Amino acid sequence: MEEGVRWLGKENATQRLSREQQRRVEEWLWERAERCASCGNANIRCEDVTSEHLGGGLSLHLRCSNSDAEAHALGFGLTWSRSITQEEAQQIGL
Numbered sequence: 001m002e003e004g005v006r007w008l009g010k011e012n013a014t015q016r017l018s019r020e021q022q023r024r025v026e027e028w029l030w031e032r033a034e035r036c037a038s039c040g041n042a043n044i045r046c047e048d049v050t051s052e053h054l055g056g057g058l059s060l061h062l063r064c065s066n067s068d069a070e071a072h073a074l075g076f077g078l079t080w081s082r083s084i085t086q087e088e089a090q091q092i093g094l
Helices: 019-031 070-075 086-092
Strands: 006-008 013-016 044-052 058-064 079-084
Touching: 019 044, 019 086, 079 086
Parallel strands: none
Antiparallel strands: 006 013, 013 044, 044 058, 058 079
């Protein structure tokens, strides 16, 4: 699938992010001092797909880069989603 292309799923539309968009999300998270809830790591990676909410906004699919942390035994807490508003998405450039 091409970057920036949107497609419809069963529950919502999704969008593939370019590497530049992923980098902007990661910088935005860093500026807001976002941390992994399981291990406290600040180095959070954004996956290349987002999900759009019907009422507006996006779900970012995130991954902790500290996969060896004891807090992530058996993959617990390694990936999660974070909702952002349309305004936040525009600030990031999505």
